[in-house]
Amino acid sequence: MAEKGGTLSLTETVRERLNCAGCGIALQFDRPDAPGYVPEAARDREPVICQRCFRIKNYNDASSVAIDQDDFLRFLGGIAATSSLVVHIVDLFDFEGSVISGLQRFVGNNPVLLVVNKIDLLPRVTNLNRLRNWVQKQASANGLKVADVVLCSARRNTGFDRVVDRIAELRGDRDVYVVGATNVGKSTLINRLISDYSDLKREVTVSRYPGTTLDAIRIPLDDGKSIIDTPGIVYRSRLSELVPRETLPAVMPDKPLKPLTYQLNSRQTIFFGGLARFDFVEGERQSFTLYVSSALPVHRTKMEKADELYEVHRGDMLSPPSREQLDSLPAWTRHSLRIPKNASLDIFVSGLGWIQANGKSGAQVDIYAPKGVKVLLRDSML
Structure with a gap:
């Protein structure tokens, strides 16, 4: 890293760190209205996060950022060439709207664990065995072959021990790709996985607003493998993506x-x-x-x-x-x-x-x- 007058250049410090610790986007400091911008006052913080993540964490305010979905789909298509466990997170409240269409052809022969989040939103009298059978049937109807289905609430920590156990049983010595549509609770779940699997002292950005994770975040595990948190897919067929x-x-x-x-x-x-x-x-x-x-x-x-x-x-x-x-x-x-x-x-x-x-x-x-x-x-x- 270059030095100027015996001190590290702020510009080069940010460039060497490359990616936001919150959302994974490439950091930059020239364009305040573009993804990954880091204000001058925040460039010496540890870890470095972009302005957008700072606003989400501190003000619950996320700016709208357009992501090239073609690039994301090309990235998703690369999973088939890996040996990985794919954890597909869906929103129970918006099941059909959050299932990734055609996921099977992207992941190849890699096993898929279907994690159904937000069960805390259902009435408490819900029969969970019946619900699990319903999810399996709907997943099959959407062309998805799953190794298992786990019902959970990342918010309430309900069923999360089962998610962690099934990931451990199914992944072996493989990486874990976490995929899902925007706003299904993916980053919340990732943070829980970090606390169980990794000594990494950071959290990915969590927000109620869509599009929080802007690039793939590779989170190292203690065994040398990684959890790869991918950007959420934006489906304009969801009313929650269209409303102000x-x-x-x-x-x-x-x-x-x-x-x-x-x-x-x-x-x-x-x-x-x-x-x-x-x-x-x-x-x-x-x-x-x-x-x-x-x-x-x-x-x-x-x-x-x-x-x-x-x-x-x-x-x-x-x-x-x-x-x-x-x-x-x-x-x-x-x-x-x-x-x-x-x-x-x-x-x-x-x-x-x-x-x-x-x-x-x-x-x-x-x-x-x-x-x-x-x-x-x-x-x-x-």
């Missing part, structure tokens, strides 16, 4: 879900703030149970009044988000779904939650959500 940052606390629950059951006649509508709309178009009177964040206001009305109500009250009574923020979101797309008789199904809206259809007589329903958001019918989770 201020709206995230309303759609992303941080407390156990409190099911809301509505007895509906046909031709009734439910609004989820100003973000989505559910129409019970046709069918006998029946109940529908909503599994959404308790911070998201829900409003019921008649279908014949729904259009006018939305036009007049979107952004105020029907909020979040604000009217101006709604105008920046993609226009709604209608999804018409037929629920067969005697079927036990959920109407799933990625990033928002799901509606459990409880009737036995069948129903015709419409879901309106921003264009591109994943909406589908699935077997009932609960």
